[in-house]
Amino acid sequence: MTTLTEAPAPVEERAPERKPRRNFTPWALLLPGLLWLTVFFLVPILTSVSASVQTGNYDDGFKLTWHFANYKDALTKFGPQYYHSLVYSLLTTVFCLALAYPVAYFIAFKGGRWKTLLMALVIVPSFTSFLIRTIAWKTILADNGSVVHALNDLHLLKITTALGWTVGNHVLASPAAVVCGMVYNFLPFTILPLYTSLEKIDPRLHEAGADLYCGPFQTWRRVTLPLSMPGVIGGTLLTFIPAVGDYINAQLLGNPNTTVVGQRIEDLFLRQSDGYPVGSAMSVVMMVGTLVIVMTYIWRAGTEDLL
Template sequence: MTAVVPTPAAEKPVEPPPKERRPRRNLTPWILLLPGLLWLVVFFLVPILTSVSASVQQGDYDDGFKLTWHWANYVDAVTKFGPQYLHSGLYSLLCTVLCLLLGYPVAYFIAFKGGRWKSLLMALVIVPSFTSFLIRTIAWKTILADNSPLVRLLGDLHVLKLTTALGWTVGDHVLASPAAVVCGMVYNFLPFTILPLYTSLEKIDPRLHEAGHDLYCNTFTTWRRITLPLSMPGVIGGTLLTFIPAVGDYINAQLLGNPNTGVVGQKIEDLFLRNTQGYPVGSAISVVMMVGTLVLVMSYIRKAGTEDLI
């Protein structure tokens, strides 16, 4: 008997796997970003490049300015205006610290004690900013005049003797002094500190305060261990929004100060508008201020922790 050997079934050809379709790129986000990018290029990048280019030029208004890579302009910008740099840094730092000391209690009260009046209280903080910056600064010339009630009160309390000894006022006069400049800056920039603080504090659950008291923490310890750490994003944001514009401010120093309280902004204005050869040095000062401010801000953010800005 002959054995029957089964024939193997014909093997089916293996089909190659279908090609994966590459997902189409969604251009909608880039299209939405385009107006903002154009704005930054035209009104931010181009002016910076123009300032950097002008800072290494030579010439005057009559014959024009030419790019000669004259780096000596930066030597003049750094060495000849030390008092102005010192005043700008000192006034802006004091302004930031005072705004934080004044703004934190205000933001805390509105966030946790404001109740149904929160909107009205925040409006009272914001509404003065609707008035011109210049008009608000000029108003302080009346508030700090020699015969004003505030100055008379400070004189009766002998506060002016202390501030005069420290060099912040002159005799019985507050106007045309460093103290007047800082007062004007604090008033003008205080809302920039309060708004981020309020936003950060409002997100804190009030029950965390109750939990702190349940754990036998007093009010100060609860604030130090719970409220302050949770409000650090507002503290960092508020101080940055105050310090950065305060460094470049010169209106307060020009209207409320004296020749000895000059800041960098005043010198830049003078070089650009009243000096026929001042464009290059004025541009160099601007670049130095931008770089210096950027270094300080980045160091501050790194020290505080960038995650606190989220």
């Protein structure tokens, strides 16, 4: 008996696999931003780092000699200026947060149809020159102004003078004047992130808190504040970072005892022929110090709050 064997099934021919084509569109879209960051961020930083280890003067030129003693001078000779910059910027951040939170809260939950107008009123002063806004505080805090008269009537200047924040019956040319000017100039940077964060909170959550027998303060502490933390962190960072490098307020509203790092860097760059390397070293120290403070703050606050 013969057996029939089945014919082998034909082997299907597979088409050769095609390599996926690379899509360069995302890189093309990123190119302008990368060029901008390279030219206006990376190159200046590298230039400052290079200049910080140079020696020479404007007449003979500067040479890269890896003179790291410039950093020693930057750290040891300007201690009061670093202290002033740090203290003024921290006080500015705290006062801005204390003032901005109620304003942002009111606009977000009580503003109603006037929200846009109220936010415009917050932003409009920023359209004026930073310099003009700072000079205006010379008039506001003048000795014959209503602010100083009110402080004298309340006997508050005696307290601030004892603390070293004012000088006698004068507010101008004092640390208090410097901080006032900084708070005014940087307050919108705190309000905007806070308003954005608070505006996203569902008002029904407040009603739920009241239904659970929480008072207004408990509702704010347990519901509103945790949900608004991204705005708190963003606002404080946007305030502290520019405030720590500001020197216009200290120069116009302060005195020789309120000098900050920016003023000393300006002096070294513009008024001393051999001060460019030390001034660059101070700039690098300020950048690194600010970066360490900001990264520590973000780490302690929790990076998830920034999302």
